[in-house]
Amino acid sequence: MNFFLYNIQYITFQLKNLNQRFKRIKNTIIIINKDKMDKDTQAQKFKVVFLGNQSVGKTPIISRMNNGNFDGDSSPSIGVDFCSKTLIFNEKLIRIQIWDTAGQERFRSLIPSYIKDSSAAVICYDITNEKSFQDVEKWIYMVQELTGDQTLIYILGNKIDLEENRKIKMEEAKAKVQKFGHKFYEVSAKNGHNIPEFLNQLAADLLGNAK
Numbered sequence: 500m501n502f503f504l505y506n507i508q509y510i511t512f513q514l515k516n517l518n519q520r521f522k523r524i525k526n527t528i529i530i531i532n533k534d535k536m537d538k539d540t541q542a543q544k545f546k547v548v549f550l551g552n553q554s555v556g557k558t559p560i561i562s563r564m565n566n567g568n569f570d571g572d573s574s575p576s577i578g579v580d581f582c583s584k585t586l587i588f589n590e591k592l593i594r595i596q597i598w599d600t601a602g603q604e605r606f607r608s609l610i611p612s613y614i615k616d617s618s619a620a621v622i623c624y625d626i627t628n629e630k631s632f633q634d635v636e637k638w639i640y641m642v643q644e645l646t647g648d649q650t651l652i653y654i655l656g657n658k659i660d661l662e663e664n665r666k667i668k669m670e671e672a673k674a675k676v677q678k679f680g681h682k683f684y685e686v687s688a689k690n691g692h693n694i695p696e697f698l699n700q701l702a703a704d705l706l707g708n709a710k
C-alpha cells in the first residue's frame with residue numbers, strides 16, 4: 500500500500516473520530532496540506548473559473564480561499580493564472596483547479612476557452628463599484644452562451660468590509676441574481692467574511708453534480 504493510501508486511511512480514521520466526538524463533521528470542509536498530497540490522488544477534480552471586472556478582488560478572494568491570507572498590495576492580474584486546492588468534503592476528497600482571469604479588457608479574448616472547460620464560474624463584483632455590478636449580467640451571458648446550463652454560476656459581491664462606501668444594496672443584488680437563479684454571497688477577501696460558507700457550497704454542488 501503506498502504512502503498516499505495510508506494517509507487517506509489515516510485521515511478517514513481521524514474524521515470518524517471527530518464525527519464521534521463532535522457529531523457534526525458532515526458538510527464541513529477540511530483542508531489538506533497540499534505538500535502532503537500524492538500527485539496521483541484519487542480526488543475528484545473540478546475546474547472553476549473566476550470572472551469579473553478589473554479590481555473587484557478576484558485574486559484576493561482566491562488567495563483567501565487558498566491560503567487564508569489577504570495581500571492589500573495585490574497588482575492587476577496578467578492573462579490567466581492557476582492554482583489548485585485540495586480538500587475533504589463529506590469524507591470525499593476533492594481537488595478544485597482555480598483559474599484566475601484578468602479583468603482588463605485587453606485580456607478578454609483569453610477568457611472563453613477557460614469558461615468552456617469549467618464546471619463552475621464565479622462572477623465577482625465590488626459592492627462599492629456600480630459598473631462592476633452592472634457588468635455581472637454581461638458575464639452571466641458570456642458563460643451561458645459558451646456552456647448553456649452546463650456550468651454552475653455563483654455571484655460574489657466583494658469588499659463588504661467597506662460598508663461605508665457601499666453602492667449596491669444586498670437586496671438589489673439578491674433580486675437580480677435570483678432572477679437568473681444563481682447562488683449569491685456577499686464576501687470580504689480582506690476579513691474573510693463568508694468565504695468558508697461559499698467554499699462549502701461550491702464543494703457540495705460540485706460533488707452533487709458529479710456523476
Ligand SMILES: Nc1nc2c(ncn2[C@@H]2O[C@H](COP(=O)(O)OP(=O)(O)OP(=O)(O)O)[C@@H](O)[C@H]2O)c(=O)[nH]1
Pocket residue numbers: 551552553554555556557558559560570571572573574575576577600601602603657658659660661686687688689690
Ligand atoms: N477593502 C477591501 N479591499 C479589497 C478586497 N478585495 C480586494 N481588495 C482590494 O481591491 C484592489 C483590487 O484588487 P485586485 O487583486 O487587483 O482585483 P482583481 O479582481 O484580481 O483585478 P484584476 O486582476 O485586474 O482583474 C486591491 O487594492 C485589493 O487590495 C476586500 O475584500 N476589501
Ligand SMILES: [Mg+2]
Pocket residue numbers: 557558559574575576599600601602
Ligand atoms: Mg487579479
